[in-house]
Structures are given as structure tokens and as C-alpha cells.
Amino acid sequence: MFLHESTVYGPLKSRRLGSSLGINLLPNKRKVCNFECIYCECGWTNVSVKDSLPSLAEFARQLENKLKELNDQEVSLNYITFAGNGEPTLHPEFSAIVDKTIELRDRHAPDTRIAVLSNATTLQKTSVLRALKKVDDPVMKMDAGSEELFQAIDLPDPGLTLDRLTSDLMQFDGNLTIQTMFLRGTYKGRSVDNTTDSEIAEWQSRLLRIRPRKVMMYTIDRQTPADGLQKINKSELETIARRVRASGLIAETFD
Ligand code: SF4
Numbered sequence: 001m002f003l004h005e006s007t008v009y010g011p012l013k014s015r016r017l018g019s020s021l022g023i024n025l026l027p028n029k030r031k032v033c034n035f036e037c038i039y040c041e042c043g044w045t046n047v048s049v050k051d052s053l054p055s056l057a058e059f060a061r062q063l064e065n066k067l068k069e070l071n072d073q074e075v076s077l078n079y080i081t082f083a084g085n086g087e088p089t090l091h092p093e094f095s096a097i098v099d100k101t102i103e104l105r106d107r108h109a110p111d112t113r114i115a116v117l118s119n120a121t122t123l124q125k126t127s128v129l130r131a132l133k134k135v136d137d138p139v140m141k142m143d144a145g146s147e148e149l150f151q152a153i154d155l156p157d158p159g160l161t162l163d164r165l166t167s168d169l170m171q172f173d174g175n176l177t178i179q180t181m182f183l184r185g186t187y188k189g190r191s192v193d194n195t196t197d198s199e200i201a202e203w204q205s206r207l208l209r210i211r212p213r214k215v216m217m218y219t220i221d222r223q224t225p226a227d228g229l230q231k232i233n234k235s236e237l238e239t240i241a242r243r244v245r246a247s248g249l250i251a252e253t254f255d
Contacts, residue, residue, distance in 0.1 A: 001043025002222055003029060003085050007054040008062040011070070015254050016179075016216055017079040017115060021066065023101070024084025025059070025091040027051030033086035035119050036155035037143070038187050038226035042085050056093045060100050067108035077109055079137075082116040089122040089132070098131040115139055117179070121160055123168035132172075139177045139216065140169055144194050145202025152192050153183070166206045174211040182219050182237060185229035195232060200240055208247060215244055218254040231255070 004024040014020040026032045030051050031042040054062075063080075070077065080101060082088040091097065098116075105112055115137040122128045132138040142165065144150040150162040169176065180203070184193035193199070207215060217240060219232040237253040244251035 001225065002041045003031065003043070005029065006062070007059055008066045009084075011075065011077055014079070014081065015221070016218065016252075017081055019075075019077050020079040020081045020115075021070070021077050021112075022084060023059075023063070023080060023082045023088070025054065025082065025088045025094065025097065026085040027053060028085070031086045032090060033119070034090065034121050034157040034160065035087070037181075038153060038155065038192070039181055039183055039220055039224045039229055041222045041224075043225045053091055056096050056100065059097055060104065063101065064104050064108070067104060071108060077112045080105060080109070080112055080114050082114075082118075087119050087121065088116060089118050089125075089128045095127040095131040098134060102134060113137060117141075119154070120165050120169055121156070123165075123171060129168075129171060133175070137177055138172065138175075139179050140172075140212075141180070142166075142169070142178050142203070142206065142210075143181050145199045145204070145206060149192065149194055149199060152187065152190065153181075153194065162206075166209060169210045169212075172210070172212075174213060176210075176212050177214045177216055178207060178210065178212040179216040179218065182217060182232040182240070183229050184232065185226075187226045187228065192229075195236060195240065200243060204243065204247060207244065207249060211249070213250065215241075215249055215251040216254065217241055217244075217251060 005028045009022040011021045113136040117139045120140040234255040241251040
């Protein structure tokens, strides 16, 4: 499985964001998340590994050093992206870290955008929602249309529901990107497929309530922790994207 081994990593060539400097606010050798997505490229959570979260001061030191180094090398960046080994908004200092990132970006890389990839489960925390509204691109996960499939694909912590996430996502007033992983296969003997007509219809009706400025649709790219999952081909993704575009939203596909 694919775990990042530092707080600041890259820059990497991202299929969705271009040249992207990654930020991992989680431990270096362990996933920390309140989901356990069956496709997660970080693998299943390993609770036996003990490792701590980076402090705000340590994060700021690493980011500033890296931005200065890239400036010296005349390397330009499209994005500074919060992703890493789990859910970035679970870091207790997430809001202060976003403020510091904006400050350092403005000082050292003013043309670079800031993105946060999040599973949208912490939006009820005012400081998190406020911080996410400050970044250029809050990219929020929504992997299913039905509650049943959301629970089957994302394996969220108890109490997290797709209905709650959908109403929380409406608080962005459309200033967000939704990202959806499309896949099909079986997990623990049951079928999972978020590309069926009825799933797409329910997912679309949630999109129409959230009205994101963009929908990013992608599929499996790396090894998945669950066996038996399949990639969706580009033409199928495009067929779904056409349905989204027909409803007046912008959709991009990545395979
Ligand atoms: S939300 Fe992201 S980090 Fe968490 S399990 Fe899902 S894919 Fe992995």
C-alpha cells in the first residue's frame, strides 16, 4: 500500500491537479481516517503502528523550507494539496495550519493554488468549515447516491451518514468541488457498483442540491486493499459525465 513518509512530499505529477506539493498532516507510517474506503490507496488502517501527528511549528518549518528550495530550483507549482495518509481535517490544528499555509503560499509561491482533499465528515466543526472556505479548492468526497452503497464503499465510522454529509456540503453554497470514485466489484460477498442507473440518479440528485462548481470523476489507479474491485473505463465515466453536464454542472473524468 501507498503511505507517505513525510509531512511535506513531492512535488508529484497529479492526474487531477498537475504539479502538486503534497501535505500529509497525518502520521508518516500510518493511516488515520474516520472512513475505511474499500479502495483506499493507503490500505486498511493499521492500529498497531504508533506514530504522532506533526505540530503546527514543524509543519510550517517543513513547508517554508520546501517552498524556498523549489524557488531556488525555479520549480513552479500548480497546487499545494492537503491529502496524505488519511483525512487531513482530523488534525486538531487544521484551521491554524491552513492559515499558515496561506501565509507561506502568499510569501513564496503566490501563483500556487491550495487544495484540500477531504471526506467532508468534519464540516460540523465550525473552525474546519471556515478553514475549508478559505482555500482555493476544497475537494470533497461523495462516492455514492444511496445510503446503503455509501456505507458499503466508504465504511464510515458509526453515525456518519450520507444524508448528513449532503446537507453539510450544502453549506459551501456551491464553492467546492465534489470528487467521486467510480468502481464495481464485490466486497465480503456482496456486490458494490456505484455506476448503476439508480445509483447515478440518486447521486445526481444530491449533486443538484449541493451545486458544486465542478465534479471530478475518477476510478481506481493503484492497488486496493479489498480484492475483487474493478476499474471503470474512460468511456463509461464519460457517459456518466454527460448526464452530469446535461444537468448544468461541470464534470471532468480521469482514468
Ligand atoms: S477517506 Fe480517503 S484516506 Fe480515508 S479511507 Fe477513504 S480514501 Fe482512504
